[in-house]
Amino acid sequence: MVCNMVESKTLQFSSKGNCDIIDITPQVGQAIDECGVDSGTVTVFITGSTAGVTTVEYERGLIGDLEKLFERIAPGNIPYGHDARWGDGNGHSHVRASLLGASVVVPFNNKRLMLGTWQQIIVIDFDNRPRNRTVMLQIMGE
Amino acid sequence: MVCNMVESKTLQFSSKGNCDIIDITPQVGQAIDECGVDSGTVTVFITGSTAGVTTVEYERGLIGDLEKLFERIAPGNIPYGHDARWGDGNGHSHVRASLLGASVVVPFNNKRLMLGTWQQIIVIDFDNRPRNRTVMLQIMGE
Amino acid sequence: MVCNMVESKTLQFSSKGNCDIIDITPQVGQAIDECGVDSGTVTVFITGSTAGVTTVEYERGLIGDLEKLFERIAPGNIPYGHDARWGDGNGHSHVRASLLGASVVVPFNNKRLMLGTWQQIIVIDFDNRPRNRTVMLQIMGE
Numbered sequence: 001m002v003c004n005m006v007e008s009k010t011l012q013f014s015s016k017g018n019c020d021i022i023d024i025t026p027q028v029g030q031a032i033d034e035c036g037v038d039s040g041t042v043t044v045f046i047t048g049s050t051a052g053v054t055t056v057e058y059e060r061g062l063i064g065d066l067e068k069l070f071e072r073i074a075p076g077n078i079p080y081g082h083d084a085r086w087g088d089g090n091g092h093s094h095v096r097a098s099l100l101g102a103s104v105v106v107p108f109n110n111k112r113l114m115l116g117t118w119q120q121i122i123v124i125d126f127d128n129r130p131r132n133r134t135v136m137l138q139i140m141g142e
Numbered sequence: 143m144v145c146n147m148v149e150s151k152t153l154q155f156s157s158k159g160n161c162d163i164i165d166i167t168p169q170v171g172q173a174i175d176e177c178g179v180d181s182g183t184v185t186v187f188i189t190g191s192t193a194g195v196t197t198v199e200y201e202r203g204l205i206g207d208l209e210k211l212f213e214r215i216a217p218g219n220i221p222y223g224h225d226a227r228w229g230d231g232n233g234h235s236h237v238r239a240s241l242l243g244a245s246v247v248v249p250f251n252n253k254r255l256m257l258g259t260w261q262q263i264i265v266i267d268f269d270n271r272p273r274n275r276t277v278m279l280q281i282m283g284e
Numbered sequence: 285m286v287c288n289m290v291e292s293k294t295l296q297f298s299s300k301g302n303c304d305i306i307d308i309t310p311q312v313g314q315a316i317d318e319c320g321v322d323s324g325t326v327t328v329f330i331t332g333s334t335a336g337v338t339t340v341e342y343e344r345g346l347i348g349d350l351e352k353l354f355e356r357i358a359p360g361n362i363p364y365g366h367d368a369r370w371g372d373g374n375g376h377s378h379v380r381a382s383l384l385g386a387s388v389v390v391p392f393n394n395k396r397l398m399l400g401t402w403q404q405i406i407v408i409d410f411d412n413r414p415r416n417r418t419v420m421l422q423i424m425g426e
Binding site: 006043048049081084085086097103105138140 | 181182183196197198199201202203204205206207208211214215241242243246247248249251256257258260261264282283284
């Protein structure tokens with residue numbers, strides 16, 4: 001009988017903010033390679049409230065298209081209650097992050113992430129300034 | 143060898159609907175405290191199709207900003223096919239909920255949720271009337 | 285002492301693309317029925333970068349309402365950098381998929397999915413042509 005396991009890994013990197021989009025697929029794949037779990041799920045969770053996680057075909061055209069999408073639905077140049085109260089100027093960053101979501105859960109089998117050929121795991125940093133970012137990988141399985 | 147465990151917990155509360163935003167972080171943290179699992183993930187899942195789950199810096203300014211975001215992208219005062227067919231008047235609630243998503247998965251280690259300092263777990267109730275709500279917490283780990 | 289288990293199941297089906305919305309709840313429920321796990325979570329993950337996964341009350345009105353929602357926030361008839369670079373004509377499909385997300389995690393207990401009465405698990409295929417689709421179900425629990 002095989003028992004399941006939990007392994008945690010922390011990714012740390014710097015971002016430029018302002019819709020900086022970072023492909024973390026290689027780091028997630030490496031964590032799967034190095035851990036003691038063969039098959040299961042990796043929960044990719046970004047700590048902080050001005051960045052989100054999702055998947056995309058990581059290529060320059062779509063990087064710009066995603067930035068325009070978020071500018072359409074949560075423009076940077078309209079008033080936000082958060083900015084009126086706290087003066088951070090990043091109200092748009094917060095609501096974009098909440099809409100996108102802080103976690104994505106990706107299955108893997110025999111050490112291989114079950115991603116599509118043109119599907120990468122990304123962090124979008126919506127904040128209005130450069131940031132140091134922490135992504136938690138919680139790897140669970142057997 | 144440590145074996146993994148599954149523990150379920152149900153949160154129940156009432157909401158005012160109409161984009162009522164409820165911080166459930168204390169209840170999720172208490173469930174982690176009280177369960178037999180030290181490290182793993184908690185899947186926060188809202189049953190029902192007119193509410194969603196995400197994370198945010200829970201403060202009054204952003205509460206209003208999130209409401210305005212959803213009013214921009216899925217206004218309450220435009221026609222919806224759902225309302226034409228069923229007369230519920232909550233077509234906007236359903237599409238907002240589908241876009242936001244019903245689940246978020248949060249890692250925890252040594253009984254501590256891996257949230258950022260200003261990052262809370264919230265339910266947004268998009269329905270057009272007060273509701274009693276049920277959130278399922280599925281805690282898994284070892 | 286009960287040990288956890290991981291079971292993988294692949295769903296394959298064809299879609300019409302262009303915001304085709306497919307209810308996969310019966311297939312997910314069947315996978316839970318047939319697997320060796322009684323309680324835990326099922327991670328529903330779509331491989332590929334032009335489709336997403338979420339939950340909805342699956343009825344004809346909302347199917348059309350969701351399509352209109354995505355047409356509002358990521359219209360098909362505006363320029364996309366992805367299309368300029370690659371000529372695929374599906375830039376809108378990619379950004380919609382990234383926004384919606386590739387995974388949803390649904391708890392189940394005693395073989396029963398913890399969904400609301402009117403809450404189904406769906407795939408939305410945003411691509412601009414018919415596709416064969418693969419959904420990975422990673423079932424974990426005990």
